[in-house]
Amino acid sequence: MSDGVLVIGRPSLARRAPFAGAARAVPVRTRLIDRGDDVAALVAAAVAGIAAPGDVVCVSETAVAIAQGRAIAAETIRPSPLAYALSRRAGALATINQPESLQLVIDQVGAWKVVYAAAMHVLGRVAGKRGVFYSILGEAIATIDGYTGTLPPFERTIVLGPADPGGVARAIAERCGAHAAIVDANDLGIAKVLGASQRVASAAVARALGANPHGNGDEQTPIVVLKWRGAAASPLLEPAA
Numbered sequence: 001m002s003d004g005v006l007v008i009g010r011p012s013l014a015r016r017a018p019f020a021g022a023a024r025a026v027p028v029r030t031r032l033i034d035r036g037d038d039v040a041a042l043v044a045a046a047v048a049g050i051a052a053p054g055d056v057v058c059v060s061e062t063a064v065a066i067a068q069g070r071a072i073a074a075e076t077i078r079p080s081p082l083a084y085a086l087s088r089r090a091g092a093l094a095t096i097n098q099p100e101s102l103q104l105v106i107d108q109v110g111a112w113k114v115v116y117a118a119a120m121h122v123l124g125r126v127a128g129k130r131g132v133f134y135s136i137l138g139e140a141i142a143t144i145d146g147y148t149g150t151l152p153p154f155e156r157t158i159v160l161g162p163a164d165p166g167g168v169a170r171a172i173a174e175r176c177g178a179h180a181a182i183v184d185a186n187d188l189g190i191a192k193v194l195g196a197s198q199r200v201a202s203a204a205v206a207r208a209l210g211a212n213p214h215g216n217g218d219e220q221t222p223i224v225v226l227k228w229r230g231a232a233a234s235p236l237l238e239p240a241a
Contacts, residue, residue: 023208023228023236026050027221030063037067039168044175046223051178056205056226056236059172061184061194062145063222064162066154072104074156079103082111086118101144101158108140143184143194165195173197178225179237185209204235 030046033039043059051057065071079087079099083106090097096105106114117136124132134141143161162168165182172180179200185191191209193202208226228234 023226023230023234025208025211026225026227028223028225029221030223032220033063033067033222035066035069035071039064039067040171040175042067043172043180043223047176047178047225051176051225052227053178054228054234054237055178056200057172057176057178057180058183058205058209058224058226059169059180060222061143061162061165061182062159064165064168064182065145065159068163070160070162071154071157072160074098074100074158077103077158080106080111082106082114086114096141098158104144104158104160105137105141109137113137142192162194167195169195169200170197181205183209199238199240201236201238208236 028046028050030042033042039059043057047057077100080103083099083103087097087099087102090102096102102114114137117133120136121133124130139161145159161184162182169180169182179197181196181200181202182194183191183205184194191206193200193206196202196205205226209224226236228236233239
């Protein structure tokens, strides 16, 4: 929709099972987020009546990056022979099995560093160590999302990591009257907090999002509100100073 009006802002009917403990993950549906959207305003409208002080509003890093214009159409990228060669050897679920995604990494860090990382990865596997390629390339590869699984019209779009995720999280927290985090979660049980507002316990929030209640398909729930209802202090927040 081009008018920028939020059409849905309520818990998803297809809510996933809550994680263990006295905390609950409430996915919140939104319209399709597009380039130029005011993420803080959109999130605040979506979680109105849902998020409360003490909750942590978690927003998908992909949604934030798309709003920032940090998405590149795959057909505009011309992969090099190196990108094609290495991507063919990547696992089926790896972002870099797409030569366009790997080419963006090569453009950032240089071909020689990628070749070095690939060689060390092979040596690491021989020694029984995994993840060397990703460890060497760090954020250059960790913050790139491939185009598989993204909703139209972004299904052939490669999304870079969001700019200033901490600042975005603080802006969202101010608008929502709750805490906020920008998160990278996937269906492999891995979640990472890229930026957060004050007092958010990033490690605890990442564990809470391990089941990926955001979803990576057509759930259209880029927001998850984490609520703590236990008698003890919420582990999702650091103690107040």
